[in-house]
Amino acid sequence: MTCGEARAKLTAYLDGELEGERGSAVRGHLRTCGACRQAATDEAALRDGLRDLPPVDPPSSLWAGVQARLAQAEMADAERPAWRRALARLVPSRFVGVQLGFAGVAVALAVLLLAWRVRGPEPARIALPAPTPAPAPAPIAAGSDVTDELAAAAASETKGYADTAAELLADVAHERAHWSDDHKQAFDARVAELNKQIAAAADGRPRQKAYRALIRYLQRAAIRDDVALAGGAP
Amino acid sequence: MKLAIAIVCALGAPALAQPAAKDSDVVERARVEVAPAGHPFTQVAIDNPLGDVRIVGYDGAAIRIETHKRAPDEDALDRLRVSLVPNPDGTVRIATFADKTRESKPVPASAVRIDLVVYAPRGAKVDASVIAGKLEMEGMDAGGELDAASGPISVKNVSGEVWTHSVSGATSLVQVFGSVDAATISADVDLDTIGGERLVASANRGRIAGRRVRARDIELTTTEGKILLEAEAALHGRLVISSLRGDVELRLHRHGPIVVRGAGTKVDLGAAARTLPDGWMMSSFGVGDQPALVELRSRYGTVQFVAID
Numbered sequence: 001m002t003c004g005e006a007r008a009k010l011t012a013y014l015d016g017e018l019e020g021e022r023g024s025a026v027r028g029h030l031r032t033c034g035a036c037r038q039a040a041t042d043e044a045a046l047r048d049g050l051r052d053l054p055p056v057d058p059p060s061s062l063w064a065g066v067q068a069r070l071a072q073a074e075m076a077d078a079e080r081p082a083w084r085r086a087l088a089r090l091v092p093s094r095f096v097g098v099q100l101g102f103a104g105v106a107v108a109l110a111v112l113l114l115a116w117r118v119r120g121p122e123p124a125r126i127a128l129p130a131p132t133p134a135p136a137p138a139p140i141a142a143g144s145d146v147t148d149e150l151a152a153a154a155a156s157e158t159k160g161y162a163d164t165a166a167e168l169l170a171d172v173a174h175e176r177a178h179w180s181d182d183h184k185q186a187f188d189a190r191v192a193e194l195n196k197q198i199a200a201a202a203d204g205r206p207r208q209k210a211y212r213a214l215i216r217y218l219q220r221a222a223i224r225d226d227v228a229l230a231g232g233a234p
Numbered sequence: 235m236k237l238a239i240a241i242v243c244a245l246g247a248p249a250l251a252q253p254a255a256k257d258s259d260v261v262e263r264a265r266v267e268v269a270p271a272g273h274p275f276t277q278v279a280i281d282n283p284l285g286d287v288r289i290v291g292y293d294g295a296a297i298r299i300e301t302h303k304r305a306p307d308e309d310a311l312d313r314l315r316v317s318l319v320p321n322p323d324g325t326v327r328i329a330t331f332a333d334k335t336r337e338s339k340p341v342p343a344s345a346v347r348i349d350l351v352v353y354a355p356r357g358a359k360v361d362a363s364v365i366a367g368k369l370e371m372e373g374m375d376a377g378g379e380l381d382a383a384s385g386p387i388s389v390k391n392v393s394g395e396v397w398t399h400s401v402s403g404a405t406s407l408v409q410v411f412g413s414v415d416a417a418t419i420s421a422d423v424d425l426d427t428i429g430g431e432r433l434v435a436s437a438n439r440g441r442i443a444g445r446r447v448r449a450r451d452i453e454l455t456t457t458e459g460k461i462l463l464e465a466e467a468a469l470h471g472r473l474v475i476s477s478l479r480g481d482v483e484l485r486l487h488r489h490g491p492i493v494v495r496g497a498g499t500k501v502d503l504g505a506a507a508r509t510l511p512d513g514w515m516m517s518s519f520g521v522g523d524q525p526a527l528v529e530l531r532s533r534y535g536t537v538q539f540v541a542i543d
Contacts, residue, residue, distance in 0.1 A: 146313075146332045149343040150283050153365050157383040160401045164419050164438055168457065171478060175533075205363065205381065212399060212417060216436055219455055223476045223533055 001029045006036050014043060154204055161211035168218035175222055187221060260311045262303045268320055269296045275355055276324035276376075280362040284314065284330045284348040286385075287364050291356035291373035291392075297326055298353040303346075310341040314348055328352065359394070369403075377412055386421075404440075413449075422459070441480065456480045460535075467492050467526040474529045481535040484528065487542045491525035493518050498530070498537035 006029040012018050013026045030037045169191075176184060194214040201207040275297055280287050285302075299318065305311035313334070319327040330348045332341075349367070354360070360371055360378030369380050370388045377394025380387050382403040389396055394412045398405050405416050406424040413432040416423050423435050425444035433449040435442050441459035448466040452473040460480040465473065466487045475482050482498065496503050496515045503517040510516050518525070519541045530537045 144342070145334065145338065145340040146284075146343040146346055147334045150332070150365065153283070153343075153383060157365070157401055160383075160419060168438070171457065208381075208399075215419075215438070216417065216455075219436060219438065219457055219478075220476075222457070223455065223478045223531065224474075 001025050003029075003033060003036055006030070006033065007039065010036070010040055010043060014040065158203070158208055158211070161208055161215065165211055165214050165218060168215060168222055171222040172218055190217060259304050259306060260308055262301075262311055264301045264303075264316075265298065266301075266318065267296050267298045268318065268326065270324075271320070271322070273322060273324045275320075275326055275358050277326070277359045277361065278352060278354045279325060279327045280350065280352060280360070281327075281329045282348060282350050282363070282367065283365045284332065284343075284346065284367070285364070286349040286367040286369070287362050288349075288351045288368070288370040289360050289362060289372070289374065289378075290351065290353050291358075291375065292353050293356065294353070295355055297355070297358075299328060300351040300353075302349040302351075304348075305346045306341065309339060310346055313338060313341070314346055316348065316350070326358075467528075469526065470524045471526040472528075473526070474531075476529075476531045477535055478532070479534045480532060481537070482530050482532045483538045484530055485540045485542060486528065488519055488526070491518070491520035491522040492528055492541065493525045494528040494530065494539050494541075496530040496537040496539060498532040498535055500536040501530075502536075502538045503530075504539065504541065 006026055009018060009022070009026050013023060018026060030040055172187070176187075179187070191214070194210070194217060198207060198210040198214060201210040274295060278289065278297065280289070299316070301316050303311060303314045305314060313332050315331055315333055317327075317329050317331070319329075321327070328350065330350070332346065354374070356373060356375040358374070359376040360374055360380070362369060362371070362378065363381040364385045365383045367382075367385045368388070369382045369385055370390075371378060371380060371392060372388075372390040373392070375393045377392060377396045379397040380389065380399075382400040384402045385400070386403045387398045387400055387405045389398065389407045389410055391409045392412070393410075396407065396410055396412060396414050396416075398407070398416045399418070400421055401419045402421050403418070404421045404424070405418055406426075407414060407416060407428060408424075408426045410428050410430070412430045414425075414428055414430060414434070415432075416425070416435040418437045418440050420439040421437065422440040423437050423442045425433070425435065425442070425447055427446040428444065429448045431449060432451045432453075433447065434453045435444075436455040437459050438457045439459065440456070442454050442456055442461045442463070444454070444463040444465065446466075447463060448468060450468045450471045452463075452465065452471070452475070454461050454463060454475045456477045458479050459477070460483070461475050461477055462483045463475060464485045464487075467473070467489065469490050473484070473486075475484055486492065494503050494507075494517045495510075496507075496517075497513065501507070501515040503515050504519075507515045507517040517539070528539070530539060
């Protein structure tokens with residue numbers, strides 16, 4: 001079996017879909033080929049990482065927007081003559097085509113993202129200090145008041161900073177594979193210190209300011225090893 | 235002791251029709267002027283989560299505030315407040331809020347608005363924040379700190395130290411003379427005619443573009459976005475321009491010797507560049523002691539440097 005054949009079957013192999021000889025052939029190739037073995041390890045690690053991701057709650061405004069669009073579509077349907085509704089059932093409209101196009105692009109992007117993630121040398125399992133999670137903004141009920149919405153907006157701003165810190169931490173994790181142990185320790189100590197400052201900061205602008213310090217440090221650390229190595233102030 | 239004067243701006247003519255507002259909206263405009271009581275105003279702190287803020291420096295000593303409120307009805311308009319608290323230490327605090335009582339009829343944030351224009355003495359330092367509104371500062375001499383969630387930030391013709399931060403509002407700084415620190419999460423940063431000791435700018439998912447920039451210490455960083463800078467090298471200066479995934483391009487007007495180091499997926503530092511043992515590319519321009527140091531880096535993007543004599 002060649003590397004190309006093995007790579008083509010890697011996903012199915014990791015999914016446990018290759019039985020009997022087919023699975024055995026891939027397994028045999030991985031025993032002898034270091035590059036393919038590394039690719040299999042990377043993909044397995046990525047899957048583990050994706051599985052560990054917390055579920056994401058969409059903002060309440062998203063659902064409201066979806067409902068509004070559905071309502072608009074239903075009203076448009078109701079206004080169309082019966083013969084056009086019947087035709088639409090038989091022939092996909094151009095909007096369906098556009099939607100399929102968007103879905104195709106989304107799938108392509110997801111595949112590209114997966115490919116990009118797998119391409120780089122993904123570090124083995126590492127334990128990074130997690131940034132302090134920001135409190136989730138309270139959902140805004142229908143008919144809510146400006147005061148509730150402003151409070152939710154402030155919480156959402158803080159969450160925006162927290163999410164960015166989490167994304168950057170993932171970027172740093174990718175680069176971290178090349179760091180020395182001293183380097184990692186200095187980085188961990190600094191991140192722990194900045195996390196402590198976030199936890200100690202009052203809600204609102206003080207906490208956002210503390211998040212900004214963490215974000216700037218992580219951003220520099222992801223790009224410039226010397227910053228993380230020094231463990232100095234961002 | 236605080237001179238806690240809460241001035242609810244109801245001095246203007248109520249219910250003025252505005253062309254920009256919905257026909258059914260109720261609009262109120264007001265103007266308030268606060269003169270300093272002995273001590274000049276040294277700082278203006280403004281927090282307006284309900285709309286835009288524009289701060290304009292002028293040569294007077296008083297602070298003038300123009301408010302423009304909009305609401306769907308009189309009851310909602312009555313809930314919109316502007317508080318003004320001058321302190322004896324020279325600080326003036328201006329804040330907007332929507333009053334809430336048990337009897338208040340719920341009104342969505344999108345239906346109400348307060349926009350503020352503040353004319354402040356040029357020498358006062360500014361500390362201002364908005365959520366989704368525009369935040370503008372111009373003609374001030376003591377710098378300030380501006381904070382927005384999703385609203386754009388604009389700073390023009392300002393001296394002193396300036397800090398700006400925004401989650402998703404585009405940030406523009408034009409003719410700023412003093413140290414600058416501008417940060418966004420997912421928005422662009424535009425810099426035009428910046429001069430000072432230090433310039434730090436960062437964007438996570440946005441680009442940074444700068445022209446006519448001159449500072450002794452420049453540090454620009456992005457995670458995703460491109461960095462494009464046209465700058466002037468200060469003698470013995472230091473420029474560090476880094477991106478994780480964005481391309482980096484620097485056009486540098488030089489007046490003395492400079493040493494450039496670059497690392498990226500593709501690096502162009504000019505014809506005289508050579509590769510160092512650590513994999514970096516390096517190029518030198520001019521001869522002399524203590525050259526300006528330039529470091530360009532993009533982990534997954536390209537790096538380009540052009541020296542302009």
